[in-house]
Amino acid sequence: MSPRHCKPETYERRISEVFSDRYVNRVKKTDRLFGFLLLFQWILGIVFAVAVSPRTWSGEYSETHVHIYAAILIGGLLASLPIYCILKKPGATLNRMIVAVSQISFSVLFIHLTGGRIETHFHVFGSLAFLASYRDVRVVLIATAITAIDHLMRGFFWPQSVYGVLTATPWRALEHAAWVAFEDLILIYSIKLALAELRFTSESHVRLEDKSEQLSDERNQVKLLLDIAVIANESQTPDEGMKQALRLVCQHSRWPAGRAYVASGNDSSALTPMGFWHLPESERFQAYRGPLNEGNPSRPTIGLAGQVLKTGNPIWIEDAAQDQSFLVRGLSDALVIRSAFAFPIVAFGKTVAVLEFISDEVINKDNALFSTASHIGRQVGQVFERKKANDDLRRAHDEIVQFNHSLEEKVDARTKALKESQQMVLSQQQTLLASAKMSALGEMAGEIAHEINTPLASIHTLSSQIEEVVKDDPLDRNLISNMASQVVTTSDRIAKIVQGLRIFSRDGSNDSFSAVDVKKLVDETLSFCHERFKSNGTKVQVSELEPSIRFDGRSIDISQVLLNLLNNAHDAIADLEEKWIKISVTEKENQIQIRVTDSGPGIPPEVRKKIFQPFFTTKGIGKGTGMGLSISLGLVRSHGGELKIDPECENTSFIICLPKIQPNKTRATAA
């Protein structure tokens, strides 16, 4: 399994470190062991010397054997130097070399001291085996070399010392050498195995260490992401979110300092450095403050942050000294930037800001942090998105509030305008009513003139004739009387017509309601337009009316309505062959109905719907105002009555329905 977390060379170095640590540790233990062993062997050598030949006879003198002195002196010499070295510098490489020389020298010494006894030869094998525990081939080889030299030298010059005999065959040396070589082979092989194992365990150790470091890093990244998620949720403004993100990234990584840029310009192609940093308290970073701590104006996309904005991807520069492509510009000379790392803050699918981290030391690319950067960027981006959403919401809310406010104002204004226009409509209605009357007056002016002028001409002629005939002799009294009575009758006719003019001469809307005689009303109205119907040959037929039929109302109003209906009938049938108008009055419970029917073919349904609307007219331009029926309807309704068309009638039939009794006689007009 290849190491994932750190670089291969770092990994190897680490393994070597662990290996040598362990090796040295072991060597130290072995050193200590040999220290005791050498001491023990020294003492043992002395004990042997004393036990085997404490004294020697030289003639008759018994004196202490020279071996005892040799054991004490030589053993002491052999043991003391390595022990000193071991105590002085445990684990040093030289120690084990000295130990090897010393230990094997003890074997040589023992062989010598026992006079080449075979048992002591085994000490050589033991020593080699013990020395092999140093796991150092050199140690074994040194020991082997020394014993070989010793054997050869002594076997040649002093064989008794080695083999216990005065003469030894060369085969003897060869046999010993063969045994030693055999053991060396075994020992060297086992040393190799042990070293390989140590290396393997070191590697495993490093791998585990690496793994746990990786796990710890990942946990760190997870923690970082969780923390970022929390600040992304809690931050109210993008600035706050970015500040917190800078702080958290620095806390969770080796980056000492960080700052933020916000995309600006129309198309977000420029960056504006924000006025805040995350800096450690340490003095050496204070140089980062100063020129760059200002909120510089936006600048084009250069430098590391600019590249991040352009590419939308995180960028990690391990050593700026070796990467000229990304200069973090404008920084203080006082502090060199060696490493830099930047990643985008992404919101609405685009880069809205860049977080940049810088260091005065080389920071190797942290793959975990690098891959986490995009997540961090999106998390912090949410603060931007939320801010915008909040802003939009607030704006929408403000707009609604504003709208409501202006709506109220508008409603007030409209209500006011409506009231004003109602007033205007009311006054216009009054004016229209008057002008409609005037218009009708105009229409009838000819008839009125004719109606009055003809009797006037009669009166004038008759009076003038009376004047003349009274001078006759003989005086024709009958003639004069006849003429005079004709003048009276004709005057009455004029009076009746003039009375009919009331309809136009007065505004009756303020008259109080009084009992109206229907027969009189119909007669008066008819007398007024009698001439008109007569002139075009319209037969007017009035059903027999009982003089007692009365209703509460304003006779001028109803007379005008009736006149309007009669005029309409007149105009409608003017071009027909058959011209007649029938007026009938019926009494029904509390209501009277005045019906005006003419010989016309009836009103088409589509016209019927609109006929009571103001300004609706079927008459030619300049002939009708379109107000007649609309005003008539208003007048009838002001009496609590109704003006309608009889849809059943095959001719044209209008009905004026009026209540006989008004609940309130001084009722105001609806118009």
Next chain:
Amino acid sequence: MQSLKKYTILVVDDDETLRNAIAFDFKRKGFTVLVSESGAKAFELVKANKIDLVISDIRMPGGDGLSLLEQIRAYNPGIPAVIFVTGFADTTEESCLAKGAKKVIAKPFDRKHLMTTVLEVLNISHDTAAQ
């Protein structure tokens, strides 16, 4: 008196009082007078009699004055007519003259003015008339 008897004047008006009053004056003066209440009946009289002058109202049921004028002109352009007009809405004086009326007189009129006008139209001198 004898001399005016040969002139026959036709008075047309739907108003009986006025019609008779006018007729009274011309009969008294010595003219032969015929009366009619409508234009239609008047034209029958024009056809049936030798009429020298027509005095007619404009507005009448059953044939108005203008129609009568047209009929007379078509029948005998030589018969002169004096026409009465009444109100503002009536046919104008000009249109009456255009249709062949000799004179147009507005109602109400002065009977002496009517007499003078008729005598003028008939080319009768006041002296002759006074006899």
